[in-house]
Amino acid sequence: MANNRQKMYLRMVTSSLVRRASRLIIAVLAVAIGATILSGLVTIYYDIPRQLGREFRSYGANLLLLPKGDARISRADLKTVREVLGDDRVVGMAPYRYQTVKINEQPYIIAGTDLPEAKKNSPFWYVEGEWGSASRPDHVMVGREIANTLNLSIGDSFKVLGVRFGHAAEASAQDLSAQQNRVRDEGEQNFSARLVVCGIVTTGGAEEGFIFADVDMLDELVGDRFRGDVVECSVVAGAEEMEALTAQLESALPGIQPRAVRRLTQSQDIVLGKLQSLVLLVTVVVLIITMISVSTTMMAMVAERRREIALKKALGAENRFVIGELLGEGVLLGVIGSAAGVFLGFEFATRVSLNVFGRAINFPWPVVPVTIVVFVAITVLASVLPVRKVMDIHPAIVLRGE
């Protein structure tokens, strides 16, 4: 329980701030603005990896899983992959099965995949029409190159022919009539299906030469369970984390070879590093400016209160008492300013995040005590020099008005 001295100290410090609020508003504002920028930047600093990590995921998959040798990737493997990577890190995970088919006697490749996951992996694809889905398995997307070759538009249908799983493809025999070739193509070892174009894919890359279909529909056509040729994953992870994840995957799935797309993960790390350095630099500059601002305000405050300080010394106050009171005011000023600033800072960080990344951010509660402690320390540090002026105040001279 505080004794009368401590109560009187608190009363003097709080009264000085409360009853002289208009005089101290500049100092509180300086601290509040500094704390706003600091807490906002720290919030962004810690949220940048998450925000930019997601942003980088729009540049495509950054982890490929390939089967070793003749083996293929199974559904069980996919489940293990997702467990190792973790749901929170995986933006998209699209397994691909490639199947050669014939359209108008010309060979093309159908890429059977989980279309919604492929969409998450490749938000940069320009799709005219709409993405296919498992609910309409006969609706497929065709690459721009195929659409141009076959003169396909949205809503057009086309027939594909292919060899069922376990059977070898046979070339059309020139000695058979067209009728006989058709009968052979529609035999038990082959499959045929009529597909509808729901979307035309333009990427500027190899994807324009593929037909994208629902993987379950493709498995059914070929009469086989899922056998993946590759799995494309979009994972939120930096270079180091990605290395650790690939090691875990190699150990959990010996038949699968994980390959990180280093170009993407390294670029991500470089950009993140530079951005974080920039934020750190700005934070340090803001802290220095705040310190100068508070120091100047405290200097003015000590000058303005010379008579009061002289009176206290005339009443018998030792320098340490007067300095203690002024620093106490500084601490309280730091607490009030930084407490206000920390919440304004979150608002600032949220607006920056919404404008720059288009996403909200999580409120980092540890930033609250850290900001308050940092700004109390800064306020006290900034007050030390001005408050030392107390020692130069001579009561006889000041109280006489000279």
Place this chain on the structure above:
Amino acid sequence: MGKILELKDVSKIYGDLHALSHINLTVNEGDWLSIMGPSGSGKTTMLNIIGCMDTPSQGSVILDGVDISRESAAGLTKIRRDKIGLIFQQFHLISYLTALENVMVAQYYHSMPDRDEAMEALEKVGLASRAHHLPTQLSGGEQQRVCIARALINSPRILLGDEPTGNLDEENERIVVDLFHRLHDEGVTLIVVTHDPEVGDVAQRKIVLEYGRLAQDVDQRASFSGVLKL
């Protein structure tokens, strides 16, 4: 009554200026002394030296048995806190503290703030009802009475007033002088610097300074009433 204050050949010199020159003065416990003289005669310099806010260039000052002319700054602060009560012409109350808190500030630096004692001191100067008012809500006379309560709160050995009535109207001047009279009756030693001959004349003893020298030392006990005649 024993000696409470003794100035022996005290001088204060600023460059070529002799603010005080070879002053010898003895004040007994319970005395009421007025220091008068024209502006620049050294009144305030003398009061500052007696009040431990300044030190003499030459000579010695014995206050309550201690030679304060040889004390360090910290030692002077302690003596000021323990033995001296100060009353100023400009009142010098702390603007953000109430009348009661202004009195308690002196207690805070001296020993331990005591609300009841501070309230008693305000009652003594007739300001109990104004205890929770800020200085800006008090008249000049009321502010000066708070200043007197603050000066008295630690039971100082000597009460020093620097033009205590200089900023007051006649009515408040009378109230303050009456207060001094009561304090003198209670045995408080009073040294009051004043320009006002009427205030100077009500003391037991009056000294007049001219050009830093003691020009007159008048014993007024014969005519002493302690009551202001206006």
